[in-house]
Amino acid sequence: MSRLATTAPRVARIETIRLASQPQLVWVEVTDDEGRVGLGETYYNPGAVEAVIHEMAAPLLLGRPASAIEATWQTLFACANFSGFAGAELRAFSALDIALWDLLGQRTGLSIGTLLGGRVRDRIRVYTTCVDAGDHADQEAFLTRPGELAEELLAEGVSGMKVWPWDRFAPQIEADVATGPAGWSAMGPVGHDLTPAQLAEGLDVVRAIRDRVGDRIDVMIEGHARWDLNAALRICRSLEPYEVAWVEDIVQPDSPADLARLVRETRVPQAVSERLMSRHPFRQVLEAGAAHVAMVDVVWTGGLTEARKIADLADLYHLPLAPHDCTGPIALAASLQLAAHATNAKVMETVRGFVRGWYRDVVTDPIEVLDGWAAIPDRPGLGTRLAADLRARPGTTVRASA
Ligand SMILES: [Mg+2]
Structure with a gap:
């Protein structure tokens, strides 16, 4: 030491x-x-x-x-x-x-964004990840009425939505594990058998969004690492006509070479990945030309010290940064401070049911999203405390x- x-x-x-x-x-x-x-x-x-x-x-x-x-x-x-x-x-x-x-x-x-070297922005565009939370049954909505949901989000000013239309066709975990009191994030083993009918049914979600609102909303596809490479390639190819913003973790992102096949063999941008821990696997993915967007989770990958290095590394490869938050209010607050300073921060993940719901109950100054943008606090540190x-x-x- x-x-x-x-x-x-x-x-x-x-x-x-x-x-x-x-x-x-x-x-x-x-x-x-x-x-x-x-x-x-x-x-x-x-x-x-x-x-x-x-x-x-x-x-x-x-x-x-x-x-x-x-x-x-x-x-x-x-x-x-x-x-x-x-x-x-x-x-x-x-x-x-x-x-x-x-x-x-x-x-x-001083705010953390200032301490990192100064703020280059005071707000960032957000997208919403469509989970069921608080007053918003967005997962149910994207599966049953995706076009309507897209319209509803646009009416709020939100210009991006993340959905996972093919998870339901992958093998499922026992219900009591997935929904038990601990809320383990187990989703089941990798799928090897995606039928043509299932491929088409998943694609219907994306088509319904485009039919209803055209290209006015960004569509992000979450994969949750549920598929093998063959199914992943078919999913990505099927998405090509729909100009999605990115596909994320459609296979487990443990092999830069396999991710590079997705980049080479399809036209769909790949976001990689909140599942990469520390800057070292990011280096391998970037060197392999295996990503279009660097998705970083500040509360998993090593805090702000490590995430800022990942942001710089991605910038060196001319790639944007898209911080992950589907977890807690400080993950969001810290990501925003990184985004205040990182020139390549493109868009911030949020869950609208969290931001409007339980996040407000546990901190003093919750992050506010207005017209699809999150204001980045310039108060000392993170700009918020525990309630x-x-x-x-x-x-x-x-x-x-x-
Ligand atoms: Mg994700």
């Missing part, structure tokens, strides 16, 4: 906070020895993340200069990269990294290292 001579504030306390109503989410608050607090977040298997934070990271961070963000990232990564870091370790590091950036913002009074009463809510658990 590097030992920097500094009188700057040091990390004094690290807390993880979990809310019963969001069982896959975990927040982390890092407090410095002058009492300022930085907020981070990650999503999925939070008990394992919590263990990494308190048992592995806290002993390394406590007493360390809170502003030594890059050095902290390198230290944490070096402690985990011998054994496959891309699991709970990297999610924990992501949450801590975002908290340290927020803390630096609290200390300096004041959150810790007192029934079922909330807090674990502290100090």
Whole structure:
């Protein structure tokens, strides 16, 4: 570990906070020895993340200069990269990294976008990912009345919608796993048998959107890694006449060579991928010419420290960045701070049922989407805090290292 001579504030306390109503989410608050607090977040298997934070990271961070963000990232990564870091370790590091950036913002009074090198925009276009959430049954709608849904979104000013018309034909997981209280994101094994009728039925969703609203809305196709390469190629080829914005994770993005076949053998742009952990697999995908859009998840891939490097890497390949959020309000807030600075940030994922729904209940200053654009806060750090009463809510658990 590097030992920097500094009188700057040091990390004094690290807390993880979990809310019963969001069982896959975990927040982390890092407090410095002058009492300022930085907020981070990650999503999925939070008990394992919590263990990494308190048992592995806290002993390394406590007493360390809170502003030594890059050095902290390198230290944490070096402690985990011998054994496959891309699991709970990297999610924990992501949450801590975002908290340290927020803390630096609290200390300096500057937004993270400013701290990254200055804001190049103060708002970004959003698209909506059509899940059922809050008051919006958008998944049901895209499957049963896709044209109507497209019109409804356009009327709100939203100019992009993400749908997954072929998931339903892939093998399904047992219902109690997918819908159990923990809400595991299991979707079932990879499909090898997509019939011509199923291919056509999925395509009907996209055709109905184009028939109803023409090319006024961007259509993003989510694949959730449900298909083998043969089915993926057929799906992509069938989409060619419809000028979709991109296809995303139609195969599991673990092979740059296989993704490059999708690029070579079809005309559909490929978005790759929220499932790539750290900048290293992004390098391989970009070198292989296997992507058109870099999809990055700041709460999974290594926090803002890593995501900004991925943004730069994609920019070097003349490709845009499209941050992922289908998980939590700090993932969205942190992505927007990255988008404030990254010149190649193109469009931001949102779920309108989350943005208008539970995100508003858990933070002080929720992100506002107006006419299809998200305003990027220029307040200190992330520009938002956890709601004041959150810790007192029934079922909330807090674990502290100090
Ligand atoms: Mg996705």
